[in-house]
Amino acid sequence: MKVSVIGAGLAGCEAALQLAKRGIEVDLYEMRPKKTTGAHSTQNLAEFVCSNSLGSLDPTNASGLLKAEMSALGSFLIKAAKESQVPAGNALAIDRVVFSKKVEELINQSGKINLIREEVTKIPTDIPVILASGPLTSDSLAEDIKTFTGAEHLHFFDAIAPIVEKDSINFDKAFYASRYDKGEASYINCPMNKEEYEKFYNILINAPKIELKEFEKNAKFFESCLPIEVLASRGTDTLRFGPMKPVGLIDKRTGVENYAVVQLRQDDKSATMYNLVGFQTNLKWGSQKELLHSIPGLENANILRYGVMHRNTFINSPEILYPTLQCKKRKDLFFAGQLTGTEGYTESIATGMLAGINMANFLQDNDLLELSKVTMLGALTHYISDNEQKHFQPINSNWGIVEELNVDKKIKKNKKLKNEMLSNRSLEYLKNLLTV
Ligand SMILES: Cc1cc2nc3c(=O)[nH]c(=O)nc-3n(C[C@H](O)[C@H](O)[C@H](O)COP(=O)(O)OP(=O)(O)OC[C@H]3O[C@@H](n4cnc5c(N)ncnc54)[C@H](O)[C@@H]3O)c2cc1C
Numbered sequence: 365m366k367v368s369v370i371g372a373g374l375a376g377c378e379a380a381l382q383l384a385k386r387g388i389e390v391d392l393y394e395m396r397p398k399k400t401t402g403a404h405s406t407q408n409l410a411e412f413v414c415s416n417s418l419g420s421l422d423p424t425n426a427s428g429l430l431k432a433e434m435s436a437l438g439s440f441l442i443k444a445a446k447e448s449q450v451p452a453g454n455a456l457a458i459d460r461v462v463f464s465k466k467v468e469e470l471i472n473q474s475g476k477i478n479l480i481r482e483e484v485t486k487i488p489t490d491i492p493v494i495l496a497s498g499p500l501t502s503d504s505l506a507e508d509i510k511t512f513t514g515a516e517h518l519h520f521f522d523a524i525a526p527i528v529e530k531d532s533i534n535f536d537k538a539f540y541a542s543r544y545d546k547g548e549a550s551y552i553n554c555p556m557n558k559e560e561y562e563k564f565y566n567i568l569i570n571a572p573k574i575e576l577k578e579f580e581k582n583a584k585f586f587e588s589c590l591p592i593e594v595l596a597s598r599g600t601d602t603l604r605f606g607p608m609k610p611v612g613l614i615d616k617r618t619g620v621e622n623y624a625v626v627q628l629r630q631d632d633k634s635a636t637m638y639n640l641v642g643f644q645t646n647l648k649w650g651s652q653k654e655l656l657h658s659i660p661g662l663e664n665a666n667i668l669r670y671g672v673m674h675r676n677t678f679i680n681s682p683e684i685l686y687p688t689l690q691c692k693k694r695k696d697l698f699f700a701g702q703l704t705g706t707e708g709y710t711e712s713i714a715t716g717m718l719a720g721i722n723m724a725n726f727l728q729d730n731d732l733l734e735l736s737k738v739t740m741l742g743a744l745t746h747y748i749s750d751n752e753q754k755h756f757q758p759i760n761s762n763w764g765i766v767e768e769l770n771v772d773k774k775i776k777k778n779k780k781l782k783n784e785m786l787s788n789r790s791l792e793y794l795k796n797l798l799t800v
Contacts, residue, residue, distance in 0.1 A: 365727050368393065369494045370484045370505070374441060374709055375701025375716030376496035377410045377467050381440040382720025383494075384476035388727060391491075392471070395483035401500035402675075408464035409471065409479075410441060417457040418445055418710045424783040426761040429790060430710050430740040431456065434717060436794045437741075440470055441713045487512055492696035492727060494719050498712075499676040499702040506677050512693075517680035524673075524757050525643040526652060527631055529666040529764055531776070533638070538628075538661030544612040551629060552638055553613055554661035555622035561604070564624075564658050568596045571651035591645050591673060607642025626659050632747075637668055637764035645671035666779075668762035669707075678705045681748040682756050688732040689719045689745060698723050705748045707758040714741050737767040739790045766790075 365388050369380045372394035380390045397407035404411050419427035434442045445456055448463035471477045485504040487493060497505055510518040533552060540549040556564065573593060595602045604610070608624040615622070628638035645652060649670045656662050681704050684691060689704065691697040700719035701712040718741065722732045735742030743765040748756070759765065769776065769785055776782055 365389065366391065367492045367494060367723055367727070368484075368488050369496060370487075371495070371497035371501075371701070372409045372471075372479065373496060373498045373701060374410050374412075374712040375498070375703075375719070376494070377471065378439060378441045378713045378716035379494045379496055379698075379700050379720035379723070380477050381470055381474060382438075382717055383724055384474035385438075385440075386721075386724035386728070388476065388724055390477045392477050392479050393484045394479065394481055395502060396481070398481060399483050399502060401498075401502075403500055406464070407481075408461070408468070410464055410467040412458070412460045412463070412709060416450070416460050417452060417455050418442075419456065419708070420454050421456050422454050423787045423791070424780070425454075426740060426763050426766075427708070427710055428454075429787050430714055430744075430761045432787070432791060433739050433741050433794060434710075434714055436791065436798065437717060437721070439713060439717045441467060441716075442710075444470065487697070492723060494698045494700055494716075494723055495703060496700040496716055496719070497677075497703060499678065501677045501703065509677075509679065513679055513684055517683055519678050519680065520675065524669075524671055525640045525645070526656060526667055526671045527637050527639045527669040527762070527764070528628070528656070528662060529668055530636055530638055532664055532666035533628075534661045534663060539615045539617065541613055541615070545614075551627050551641075552661075553615070554626040554628070554659050555610070555613075555615060555620075556608075556624040556626070556660060558623045560658075560660055561608075561624045564655065565596060565600060565603070567651075567655050567658050568593060568647075571647045571655060573646050573648065591671075592643055593645060593647060626662075632764055634768060636768070637762070643671060644673065646673040647671070668764045669760060672707070676702065676758065678703055678758055680756055681705045682751040682753045685749045686732075687734050687742070687745040687749045688722045689715060690722060690726065690732060696723075696726065698726075702758070705756060705758040706744055707760040711744060711760055715745070718745065736793055737765075738786075738793050740766060743767070 367383055367390050369376045369390055369392045372392050380392045383390050403413045422428040423432040444466040445458050448458040450457050450459050483502055486508045538552050538554050541553055542549050542551055595606055604624045610622045610625045613625050627641040629641050631637040631639045652670050689698045698719040700716040704715050706715050725732050737743045737746050740761045747759055747765045
């Protein structure tokens with residue numbers, strides 16, 4: 365029994381190790397150093413391409429809970445990360461060279477993994493496959509994935525808007541309305557007067573941006589998907605005639621049409637998360653926070669996902685995957701990592717782990733592991749495979765996607781207590797699952 369894992373990045377290495385642990389032989393393909401991605405700078409396995417942090421370790425933080433779940437489920441890379449840790453407060457930051465070395469040792473010691481330094485240009489058809497070639501999948505393989513999934517199911521660029529938690533919006537200022545009262549009043553609107561708009565505009569045009577990598581600079585963005593900072597640079601009023609257009613949006617409490625309006629659109633079925641319409645951005649996260657908190661109604665908004673922009677190859681998972689990460693169209697094919705539309709280092713390792721476990725389950729005729737939405741990993745895999753979604757965009761771990769607690773509003777308002785309860789519920793669920 366043998367599996368091909370394509371890509372020895374974060375997801376691919378974790379998946380290969382999970383397979384090896386279960387006695388399955390792996391051909392692990394990595395195209396570096398023969399061919400590189402433009403973002404990777406070494407030939408090391410599981411290279412961290414940008415920051416060296418995996419985020420919080422606190423299990424009452426969304427990313428921290430994901431890591432606690434992964435430790436419970438036996439993630440090799442989270443263990444290696446902890447052994448390569450450098451001081452960073454509550455966050456799990458690593459020495460990336462030490463980390464890659466540890467991963468390489470694990471791969472070599474497994475006795476089951478054959479590392480092949482070659483580019484894979486087509487999805488192999490004669491062997492079970494885990495595709496973990498990442499956001500910078502080589503062009504030829506991306507082309508083949510496109511053919512396999514159907515052209516409309518492969519996306520290349522991320523220009524995504526921030527998402528905030530509804531419960532943290534101040535409804536003394538924000539109001540529900542649809543433009544010209546058309547349809548249900550399902551949008552949340554944050555109104556601005558002239559002075560507030562000017563303050564917002566000044567923060568925006570002076571905010572530092574993340575430098576795009578050389579290969580990303582030539583990217584063509586759709587005119588309708590331009591980052592807000594690009595629109596703002598065209599003139600003071602460009603945003604007021606674009607995504608912040610106030611026309612037709614009346615606050616029924618005052619009868620006023622405002623100077624500018626930021627609209628938020630529901631992002632999940634349970635209406636806990638709202639994205640800022642037309643607010644895709646490449647600002648640094650600190651600046652995004654300052655900018656969003658300058659918007660009336662969002663002064664204390666809890667930002668569940670920041671806007672990002674970089675080349676990001678990802679499949680339209682809601683059409684293609686089950687929550688087990690198995691492909692609907694081909695049962696011996698699993699997807700893992702950023703390619704699935706889960707965003708971030710921790711999330712990539714997590715989906716690599718699940719794909720590895722489930723490929724082994726599939727080959728050994730065991731039931732596939734479909735985690736409940738009470739866990740962060742289950743919530744993520746259900747979110748990306750929810751085929752009722754119309755405009756799928758990558759997501760990272762956040763409380764908004766987790767199954768709601770069945771408790772009264774008072775407890776829900778106490779964020780610390782609520783997160784503790786959510787975290788305990790997940791870890792308890794996994795404890796039961798693992799003892800069965
Ligand atoms: C520029 C950039 C910066 C990012 N910064 C951060 C950050 O700071 N924090 C964060 O949490 N997330 C960040 N991400 C998002 C994401 O977490 C990382 O990209 C993460 O490494 C994804 O893990 P992965 O395993 O899916 O892909 P990767 O870790 O990229 O692994 C994929 C591997 O597949 C190989 N490969 C590609 N095509 C082929 C092929 N055809 N044949 C063989 N091998 C192939 C690649 O060389 C690579 O080694 C960033 C992404 C990008 C693009």
